[in-house]
Structures are given as C-alpha cells and as structure tokens.
Amino acid sequence: MPSNTTRRTFLRGATATAFAVTAGGALASCAGSVNGKSSQSGEGQTVTIKVMTNTGELTPEAVKPFEQAHPGIMVQLIAYDDTRLNAMLAAGDVPDLVRGAGASITPYLAANKLAHPLDDYFSRSTVLKVDDLAPVNDLWRFDGAEQGAGPRYGMAKDYSQDTTLWLNTKVFEEAGVVLPDVTSPLTYEQLLALGQKLTKRSAGRIQTYGLDMLNGNVFPKLMTMVASAGGSIFAGDLQSVDFSSAEAQDAIAFYGEFARADIGASVLAPPPETGTLPLFKADRYGILANGYWLGGGLYADPVAEHIRFATAPQFGTTRISPCFGATGLWMPAKAKNKDAAWAFFEWFMGGEPAKARAASGWGLPALKSLEGELPIEKPAQKQSAEVQRAELAHFSTLTFSPYAKIDALEAALTQQLAVGLQGRHSTGRIADAINDKVNALLKQGAEITR
Structure with a gap:
C-alpha cells in the first residue's frame, strides 16, 4: 500500500481520454465449467495467463498456491502501466486480467467493448455467488446509461466508503x-x-x-x-x-x-x-x-x-x-484464456487471498460472507469496524461517464479550480471554466466512442 492517503490508486494515465482503442469483433463465448484448463488449449497443455496489476498487490510468491492447485495454469504477472496496456490492446496481445478502479472505469470499458461481461461465469460459480456480492460490486455494472445496472464487467477485491x-x-x-x-x-x-x-x-x-x-x-x-x-x-x-x-x-x-x-x-x-x-x-x-x-x-x-x-x-x-475506487479485476474482451483467467479470478476474489485481505483491515471485503473477517482485536479496529458496519446502510452508487477517464477529468477540474481561486474569480466564472475544459474532453471521448 502506498503511503499517500488518497484511495490507493485510480488508473494512472494521460490527461486526455484514455484507451483510445476499441476491442471490436464478437466477444468470445464463455466455455463450460471451469476446470483449470483453457477452452483454447489442448488437453494436458499448460496455459499461461497474463495478469496486469500493481507489483505490491501480487508477487510471484503469492500466486504459487494457485499454480500448485491448478497445475495446468501458470501466472505471468505484469506491472500495471497505462501506456503498455494501450499498446497491448492495440496489438491484440492483451492481458487475461487487468487491475482497474471499477467505480470510474466501468462505463468506459463497457461503452468501448473492451471488457468481457462476466455474468455467465458468475451464474455458474460456486465460489463467487451473486447474492453474496457486496453492493460495491454494482459499480462494475453498466447498462449504457447508469452504473449499478446491466452486465457485470469485473469485481472489487476490496473497497472503502471514501468520504468517511x-x-x-x-x-x-x-x-x-x-x-x-x-x-x-x-x-x-x-x-x-x-x-x-x-x-x-x-x-x-x-x-x-x-x-x-x-x-x-x-x-x-x-x-x-x-x-x-x-x-x-x-x-x-x-x-x-x-x-x-x-x-x-x-x-x-x-x-x-x-x-x-x-x-x-x-x-x-x-x-x-x-x-x-x-x-x-x-x-x-x-x-x-x-x-x-x-x-x-x-x-x-x-x-x-x-x-x-x-x-x-x-x-x-x-x-x-x-466508493470512488472499487479496485479489482476485469477481463479484456480479447483475452485468449478466459476460463483459466476465471479460475484465477475466483481464487483471488473468493479464496484465501480474499480472506487474508479482509483480516488485514486494508479495506472492506467485496463478499458479504467475509465481513466477519474484519479485524477487531485492538480497540481501534473494533471501533472502526462498528462504525463501518453502520455506514454500509448508506452506501451509494455514483455514475461516471464512459467518455473520459477520471484522471483526465480530475486534472481539468483541479487546474481550473487552482486558476480560479488564485485569481479570486467568482464561483460562476470558475464553474464556466470547468465546464469548458471538462466538456471538451467528454466531447472528444464521445466522438472516439462512436
């Protein structure tokens, strides 16, 4: 975890609309039950899945238990980098799973058909049951107009209600x-x-x-x-x-x-x-x-x-x-090893790693069944857990635009705020300046998306 007190990290990248690459083509259909082998590989062959995430969150040592339990799957970890991800998406050599902040990125992934909808996988899973998903996971849903509805494009690994x-x-x-x-x-x-x-x-x-x-x-x-x-x-x-x-x-x-x-x-x-x-x-x-x-x-x-x-x-x-993050994993539409990637997804999101994350106190579990794992041994842990459990009743979903990344919008907004406040401009003038800059980004993104 970084020492910065912002919500871990949103996806980093350019200050303009990112991922200016659409996935195109028909989405690969989900295969049958996940058995540790990819539907694209031959029987007995070893599949290597590429997982792009922060180096501090997953290490080669940490994924060894998964590889031991799934001898037909090897995990290649790739350090998250926007520029590299864009290049991989453009070349068609995409990761099988990618880290992302679902709260802000889901509409973009859905609108540009970059992410594979996971509803079929969830419906068959005995590990990740839809009725066990915490409400935060609705941030990974988008129906074209609203977050919280439509297909599921990912899942949070953990989260917080970020104005507490x-x-x-x-x-x-x-x-x-x-x-x-x-x-x-x-x-x-x-x-x-x-x-x-x-x-x-x-x-x-x-x-x-x-x-x-x-x-x-x-x-x-x-x-x-x-x-x-x-x-x-x-x-x-x-x-x-x-x-x-x-x-x-x-x-x-x-x-x-x-x-x-x-x-x-x-x-x-x-x-x-x-x-x-x-x-x-x-x-x-x-x-x-x-x-x-x-x-x-x-x-x-x-x-x-x-x-x-x-x-x-x-x-x-x-x-x-x-929640402004809902940081977790999504599966690119062009991922070559979807079944094997889902096996890893289940393990990371619902297996021992998920239990360990909940017990650490570094965020809330994305599964309701793991809420009892939150640490309460120390007075500070017990007090925060009690307040947080009551806070869950007020969880709210905000809808972000599919036409620009939050980093781009944040940069435009804060730049105009700084200029306006330093110049002692009126609130109305600051608002107009923000509208001009942010709407230019959204217009550009909408044109690309079309």
Missing part, C-alpha cells in the same frame, strides 16, 4: 476541541469549522493541519456533494457536465472556502510527495477523509492508541456514502 473520516484525538485534545459524535454525520460547514480550530500555526507556518478533505479526489467528492444536495454533475446522456447549477456552485464555493482557509492539502497547497498519512501518524493532522482502508496503515502504529473512525459528512439533505 479518521480523527486524531490527540490533536483534538491539544487544541481543546471536543471530539464530535462519530456515528452522526457532520455537516460540511461543521467539518470545516473543526479543521480551522485544529490547525496550529507558528511564525506564519502550519505546525498542525486541521483537515485533509478533498486532496486527490476532488472530482468524485464534488459529485458526492452535489448528489447529496439533490443534483447531478453529469447530464443524462453522460456526454457533458454542468458545474453552473446551484448545487454544483455551492460545492465549488465550499471547496474555495476550504482551500483559502489553508488548513490542509488542496489545489492551492499540494501535499508532500509522501502524502498526508505520515503527518497524521506524527500527530500533525487532525482529520483525514480517506475511508476505512486507511486503518490498515494505522493499526500497527502508535497513533492507533488515539484515533477514531467517523461516519461520512453530509452536504445536502440526502445522506450518501459512496
């Missing part, structure tokens, strides 16, 4: 600030006020930061705020955005107030390269908005003695608590 909060009680005590009720959602105004009270300055420099709230995930968090207020950033056809609506301008205005307060990382004050987690561990950050997964990097640290996990704040009248 971590509080450093030592920072609260030193600032003389009363700890809020961690089970009731704060308003965004209350959260900002807490961050201001927790921030400590000396000789014009910040010694203790109050709040890290939107760094690294500004676009999806603004989407969350607008949805909570009853609006939507994307148009119904997902081909444009409108940040000039009343709800969106309110969200932009709040972000501007937060950034100008200079109490934590923002587009005006980027975080250090190591992220804000080390500062939180050093008792120099009061509140981090990063989701349950962050506990995996805290429980073994001394800071675990004085932390609390808190429910997500609420911007509007509707209480929502979404």
Whole structure:
C-alpha cells in the first residue's frame, strides 16, 4: 500500500481520454465449467495467463498456491502501466486480467467493448455467488446509461466508503476541541469549522493541519456533494457536465472556502510527495477523509492508541456514502484464456487471498460472507469496524461517464479550480471554466466512442 492517503490508486494515465482503442469483433463465448484448463488449449497443455496489476498487490510468491492447485495454469504477472496496456490492446496481445478502479472505469470499458461481461461465469460459480456480492460490486455494472445496472464487467477485491473520516484525538485534545459524535454525520460547514480550530500555526507556518478533505479526489467528492444536495454533475446522456447549477456552485464555493482557509492539502497547497498519512501518524493532522482502508496503515502504529473512525459528512439533505475506487479485476474482451483467467479470478476474489485481505483491515471485503473477517482485536479496529458496519446502510452508487477517464477529468477540474481561486474569480466564472475544459474532453471521448 502506498503511503499517500488518497484511495490507493485510480488508473494512472494521460490527461486526455484514455484507451483510445476499441476491442471490436464478437466477444468470445464463455466455455463450460471451469476446470483449470483453457477452452483454447489442448488437453494436458499448460496455459499461461497474463495478469496486469500493481507489483505490491501480487508477487510471484503469492500466486504459487494457485499454480500448485491448478497445475495446468501458470501466472505471468505484469506491472500495471497505462501506456503498455494501450499498446497491448492495440496489438491484440492483451492481458487475461487487468487491475482497474471499477467505480470510474466501468462505463468506459463497457461503452468501448473492451471488457468481457462476466455474468455467465458468475451464474455458474460456486465460489463467487451473486447474492453474496457486496453492493460495491454494482459499480462494475453498466447498462449504457447508469452504473449499478446491466452486465457485470469485473469485481472489487476490496473497497472503502471514501468520504468517511479518521480523527486524531490527540490533536483534538491539544487544541481543546471536543471530539464530535462519530456515528452522526457532520455537516460540511461543521467539518470545516473543526479543521480551522485544529490547525496550529507558528511564525506564519502550519505546525498542525486541521483537515485533509478533498486532496486527490476532488472530482468524485464534488459529485458526492452535489448528489447529496439533490443534483447531478453529469447530464443524462453522460456526454457533458454542468458545474453552473446551484448545487454544483455551492460545492465549488465550499471547496474555495476550504482551500483559502489553508488548513490542509488542496489545489492551492499540494501535499508532500509522501502524502498526508505520515503527518497524521506524527500527530500533525487532525482529520483525514480517506475511508476505512486507511486503518490498515494505522493499526500497527502508535497513533492507533488515539484515533477514531467517523461516519461520512453530509452536504445536502440526502445522506450518501459512496466508493470512488472499487479496485479489482476485469477481463479484456480479447483475452485468449478466459476460463483459466476465471479460475484465477475466483481464487483471488473468493479464496484465501480474499480472506487474508479482509483480516488485514486494508479495506472492506467485496463478499458479504467475509465481513466477519474484519479485524477487531485492538480497540481501534473494533471501533472502526462498528462504525463501518453502520455506514454500509448508506452506501451509494455514483455514475461516471464512459467518455473520459477520471484522471483526465480530475486534472481539468483541479487546474481550473487552482486558476480560479488564485485569481479570486467568482464561483460562476470558475464553474464556466470547468465546464469548458471538462466538456471538451467528454466531447472528444464521445466522438472516439462512436
């Protein structure tokens, strides 16, 4: 896991529409029951499947148990790289499984027919049963208009509800600030006020930061705020955005107030390269908005003695608590060894690796049957698990556009936010500038997709 406090990693890549390659051609049909051999190989032959993922998440040593249990399948690990993936897709020499952030990438994969729908595999699986899938897996579904409906194009390996909060009680005590009720959602105004009270300055420099709230995930968090207020950033056809609506301008205005307060990382004050987690561990950050997964990097640290996990704040009248990652695996439409890849998919998503991930506290399990595996031995683990279980009732699905990657949208948005806030532009002017840049990307992507 990286030390950065953003939700692990979204797919990295160019700041324009990515994967400008369509899979084309008919999708290969699913074969019969998975028996460890590919339907494309001869009886008794060894199949090598290519799995493109982060090097820190899977190692050759870690996949040996799978290879031992499936002597007809060898696993070749490929370090995830957008440029290499694009080249492989263009050449037709594609990986059999690819890591991806389902929350933001699924519509693009579906619209461009890059991913193979997995419904037939799920329907026959005795390991990954549809009724055991946590709601987060609906982020890997897209019916052409909405996420959460239509075919399944992948599955999360783990996840978090990414606007939930971590509080450093030592920072609260030193600032003389009363700890809020961690089970009731704060308003965004209350959260900002807490961050201001927790921030400590000396000789014009910040010694203790109050709040890290939107760094690294500004676009999806603004989407969350607008949805909570009853609006939507994307148009119904997902081909444009409108940040000039009343709800969106309110969200932009709040972000501007937060950034100008200079109490934590923002587009005006980027975080250090190591992220804000080390500062939180050093008792120099009061509140981090990063989701349950962050506990995996805290429980073994001394800071675990004085932390609390808190429910997500609420911007509007509707209480929502979404996931921005749903990081997992998808199967390319042109994968040559689909059955063998599915055997690995089942093992990684529903076998011992899935149980180990759940027990580690590095995120929530994507299977409901594994929720009981969450660590509760230490006080911090038990407290966070209790709050998180209640938070599941408020899980919400946001729909992203199939016409541009989140990295591209994030870059365009944050650039215009920084320019607008530095120039002290009006909220309406900032909204118009964001619309111009983001809609140009979406238009370009829609033209390519057609």
